[in-house]
Amino acid sequence: GENVEQHPSTLSVQEGDSAVIKCTYSDSASNYFPWYKQELGKRPQLIIDIRSNVGEKKDQRIAVTLNKTAKHFSLHITETQPEDSAVYFCAASPRSGGYQKVTFGTGTKLQVIP
Amino acid sequence: NAGVTQTPKFQVLKTGQSMTLQCAQDMNHNSMYWYRQDPGMGLRLIYYSASEGTTDKGEVPNGYNVSRLNKREFSLRLESAAPSQTSVYFCASSGGTSNYEQYFGPGTRLTVT
Secondary structure (H helix, E strand, O other), X not given: OOOEEEEOOEEEEEOOOOEEEEEEEOOXXXXXXXXXXXXXXXXXXXXXXXXXXXXXXXXXXXXXXXXXXXXXXXXXXXXXXXXXXXXXXXXEEOEEOOEXXXXXXXXXXXXXXX | OOOEEEEOOEEEEOOOOOEEEEEEEOOOOOEEEEEEEEOOOEEEEEEEEOOXXXXXXXXXXXXXXXXXXXXXXEEEEEOOOOHHHOXXXXXXXXXXXXXXXXXXXXXXXXXXX
């Protein structure tokens, strides 16, 4: 099955700096790579995703890059703000039929220091 | 729309007791999932239901059973709870041919003593 590794497990940055979280996956059949943000005590929520036919996707201060050859993808957050503090999970999934069997990474706890 | 709802929010069980976690979604999604979240382990898939009438094991199914009662509801049952099942449980759903996003419920915090 799929195996997703995520680094680092914790990350502290100064407000306004950039943060980068990296993930690798093992299954070359994976074609969908979502990123979820989970604030303390809350449910995970999708913040951005990328499909295997795209190398990069951007949404305001958040961007995700995908290198299918190397089987790795990264989340980039620019101009970090205190409200970006949360746990971020990467995930990988081979789409099968109408459902999405997603394998999550172990999470990165991001702390943005004001 | 309420989205994905779960009951109960919190539960304490003694070893050997049984309980059922309930999940419902009102987004007409075909697929539903149960995850457990433990510190440092991320979200691990217990069971999933690709569509009404089907269920399949995920990564960590031992000690659990599921029922897809109808398109809206997907329950998770612990027949004989063990301390290793202390965790936060999330239900999720996804649907549509072009929308891959999984929507999560608020979670159930379960403690087994």
